[in-house]
Amino acid sequence: MSARYLHVLEAGPSMTVQDAGRPGYLGEGLSRSGAADALALAEGAALLRQGADLAAVEMAGMGGTFRASHDMRIALSGAPMRADVDGARLTWNASHLLPAGAVLRIGAAEAGTYGYLHLGGGVATPSVLGSRAAHLAAGVGRAVKVGDELPVGDETGDAVGLTLDPAPRFGGGELRVTESMQTALFSEQTRARFESTDFTRDARANRMGARMAFDGAPFAAEGQLAILSEVIVPGDIQMTGDGTPFVLLPECQTTGGYPRIGTVIPPDMPRVAQAGPGAALRFRFISQNEGVDALRRHRDAVAALARGVRALSRDPAQMPDLLSYQLIDGVVSAHDPDPKGDQE
Amino acid sequence: MSRPEGFPKIAPVGLCGMAIRFSASLSEQANRAALAFRAGLEKAAWYGVEEVSTSLTSAFVRFDPLHLSHDALAARLRDMLDAQDWYGADLPGGRKHFRIPCVLGTELGPQFGDAAAEAGLSEAQARDELCAARPRVLTIGFAPGQPYTGELPAHWNIPRLKELTPKVPQGALVVAIRQLIIFANDTPTGWRHIGQTAFRCFRPEADEPFALRPGDEISLRAIDAEELHAIRARDRTGLGGAEIEVIA
Numbered sequence: 001m002s003a004r005y006l007h008v009l010e011a012g013p014s015m016t017v018q019d020a021g022r023p024g025y026l027g028e029g030l031s032r033s034g035a036a037d038a039l040a041l042a043e044g045a046a047l048l049r050q051g052a053d054l055a056a057v058e059m060a061g062m063g064g065t066f067r068a069s070h071d072m073r074i075a076l077s078g079a080p081m082r083a084d085v086d087g088a089r090l091t092w093n094a095s096h097l098l099p100a101g102a103v104l105r106i107g108a109a110e111a112g113t114y115g116y117l118h119l120g121g122g123v124a125t126p127s128v129l130g131s132r133a134a135h136l137a138a139g140v141g142r143a144v145k146v147g148d149e150l151p152v153g154d155e156t157g158d159a160v161g162l163t164l165d166p167a168p169r170f171g172g173g174e175l176r177v178t179e180s181m182q183t184a185l186f187s188e189q190t191r192a193r194f195e196s197t198d199f200t201r202d203a204r205a206n207r208m209g210a211r212m213a214f215d216g217a218p219f220a221a222e223g224q225l226a227i228l229s230e231v232i233v234p235g236d237i238q239m240t241g242d243g244t245p246f247v248l249l250p251e252c253q254t255t256g257g258y259p260r261i262g263t264v265i266p267p268d269m270p271r272v273a274q275a276g277p278g279a280a281l282r283f284r285f286i287s288q289n290e291g292v293d294a295l296r297r298h299r300d301a302v303a304a305l306a307r308g309v310r311a312l313s314r315d316p317a318q319m320p321d322l323l324s325y326q327l328i329d330g331v332v333s334a335h336d337p338d339p340k341g342d343q344e
Numbered sequence: 345m346s347r348p349e350g351f352p353k354i355a356p357v358g359l360c361g362m363a364i365r366f367s368a369s370l371s372e373q374a375n376r377a378a379l380a381f382r383a384g385l386e387k388a389a390w391y392g393v394e395e396v397s398t399s400l401t402s403a404f405v406r407f408d409p410l411h412l413s414h415d416a417l418a419a420r421l422r423d424m425l426d427a428q429d430w431y432g433a434d435l436p437g438g439r440k441h442f443r444i445p446c447v448l449g450t451e452l453g454p455q456f457g458d459a460a461a462e463a464g465l466s467e468a469q470a471r472d473e474l475c476a477a478r479p480r481v482l483t484i485g486f487a488p489g490q491p492y493t494g495e496l497p498a499h500w501n502i503p504r505l506k507e508l509t510p511k512v513p514q515g516a517l518v519v520a521i522r523q524l525i526i527f528a529n530d531t532p533t534g535w536r537h538i539g540q541t542a543f544r545c546f547r548p549e550a551d552e553p554f555a556l557r558p559g560d561e562i563s564l565r566a567i568d569a570e571e572l573h574a575i576r577a578r579d580r581t582g583l584g585g586a587e588i589e590v591i592a
Contacts, residue, residue, distance in 0.1 A: 026397040027382070027484065029488045029489055138548075179356060180356055181355035229399060231361070231404040231485075233360075241508075253486040254486060255485030265358075266358075292409045
C-alpha cells in the first residue's frame with residue numbers, strides 16, 4: 001500500500017500544520033503552539049468522528065489548492081472560506097469525501113481569520129517533542145509550501161457528509177478577562193477605560209499575538225520599562241511600551257517584562273484569534289469563580305460537539321454531479337482502507 | 345537581604361496558572377528560591393498540576409482549575425512555602441560552565457559602544473569586564489532555550505530601549521538591567537545588541553534540544569568576525585564553539 005498524502009498545488013502565505021500543541025516546555029522557554037482556534041480543531045474531529053489529538057492544516061486568511069493521492073475524508077472548520085472540489089461547491093463546517101486525484105480549492109476567508117482543513121487519519125508529518133504543531137517563532141517546523149506532499153495518517157473511520165453549527169466567534173464581541181499578577185499596576189481608572197474601549201484586531205496580527213488597535217490615550221502602568229520579566233501565558237494582555245495592548249496567542253514568548261493588565265480566559269481565545277479585520281472587541285473583567293464556571297461550560301460544550309453533529313442535507317440543486325457523489329459514498333462505506341491500491 | 349518585605353507572594357497568572365513570587369527585583373537568593381521551589385513542586389506532583397517552571401524570581405504552576413481549585417492550590421502552596429527557608433536553598437545539581445566565543449561590537453554588535461557609554465565605560469573597559477564576568481543562567485525563557493544570565497556589576501543596570509530594534513539575529517548577545525541574553529531566534533527587542541555568537545540555544549532536531557539549564561554559568565571569549573565565520577563553518581553541534589565543563 002502506498003503512502004497517503006495531500007499534494008499542495010497552491011498555498012496561502014501562512015499555512016501550517018497544527019494540533020493541540022506541545023505543552024510542558026514552558027520551563028525550557030518553548031510555548032505550547034497548537035491551533036490558534038482550538039475549538040475549530042475539536043469541530044473538525046467531531047465532523048470526521050476521530051480523535052481531537054490529530055493534526056490539521058491551519059490556513060490564515062487564505063486557503064490553498066490540494067490534490068489527494070487516495071480517496072480521503074476531509075472536514076472544513078474555523079473561518080469560513082469558499083471551497084470546491086473540481087468545481088463543485090463544498091459546505092463549510094462539514095465533512096466530505098475528497099476522491100483520489102480530485103482538486104480541492106479553498107479560497108480567502110469570508111469572515112474570521114483561521115480556516116482548518118482536517119483529514120481522515122490526520123496530517124502525519126513527523127512529531128517534534130511530542131507534537132506536529134509548527135511553531136514558526138521558535139523554529140519548529142515550517143510553513144506549508146507549494147509542492148509539499150503532506151503525509152496523511154491511516155484512515156480509521158468512514159463518517160462523511162456531516163455538519164454542525166459552529167459557536168459564533170468570527171465577528172468580534174466580548175472577551176472575558178481575569179486579573180493577573182500585574183493587573184494592580186494599572187489604576188482603577190485605566191482599567192475602567194480599558195473595559196469601555198472598543199478595540200479591533202490589527203491586520204498585522206500573527207500566531208504570536210494580536211495587536212489591539214483603538215482610539216484614545218495609551219494604557220500605561222507604573223514603572224512600565226523597569227519591571228522584572230515574569231512568566232507569560234497565551235491570553236495575557238501585554239501592554240507594550242507605547243501603551244497598546246497585545247493579546248498573546250499560542251506562539252507567544254514564555255516570559256516578558258511588559259506589564260499585563262489581565263488574561264483572556266481560554267474559552268474566549270478562539271474569539272481573539274478569529275476576529276476578522278475591523279471586528280470590534282471589548283474586554284470585561286470577571287472573577288476567578290466566574291472564569292472557572294465559564295471554563296466548565298466550555299469543556300462541556302466541546303465534549304458535546306460529537307453529539308451535535310448531524311447529516312448534511314443534500315440539496316440536489318447544489319450537487320451538479322449527484323451520481324459521482326453517491327458512487328464515492330459507496331466506496332467509503334465499503335470500509336476499504338486503501339481503495340486505490342498501489343497506485344502512486 | 346534574604347526575604348523581601350511582603351514576599352513570598354502567590355499571584356494568579358490567567359485562569360489556569362499561579363506564580364509564586366520570591367521578590368519584585370532580581371536577587372541571587374530569590375532566584376535560588378524559585379529554582380528550589382520549582383524542584384519541590386515537581387517532587388510533590390499534585391493531582392491537577394499540569395506543568396511547573398521558573399522565571400527570574402518566581403516559580404509557576406499551570407493547573408486545571410476543574411480538578412484542583414484555586415483555593416486548594418493556594419493553601420498547599422502556602423504550606424509548602426512555610427515548610428522551609430527557600431531563600432537559603434542550594435542551587436540545582438549537575439550545573440555546567442559554557443565558555444562561548446563572541447564577537448563584541450563591530451557591525452555584529454552595533455549597540456556595543458552605546459551600551460558601554462550607558463554603563464560609564466570605554467569600549468575597551470566594557471570588553472574586559474564582559475569577558476571577565478561569569479554570569480549564571482537565572483532562567484530560561486521568552487524563546488526556546490534562551491538564557492537570561494546575570495548579574496553583571498551594578499553599573500550595567502541600563503534600561504531597555506523604548507523603541508524596539510525590529511530584528512536582532514539568532515545568537516546575538518544583548519544586554520540590559522545587569523543581564524546578558526543570547527537570543528535563541530531572530531527577534532525584535534528593546535535590549536541593546538552588543539555582540540554575536542554562533543551558539544544555538546535550541547536545536548529541535550538534537551537529542552538534547554535545550555543546551556542550557558537554570559544554574560549553568562556562561563562566560564565570553566572575545567573573537568573577531570573571521571573566527572566566528574570559521575566556527576560556523578565547522579560547527580556540527582550548534583554549540584558555536586563553546587567549551588563546556590561540569591562545575592557541580
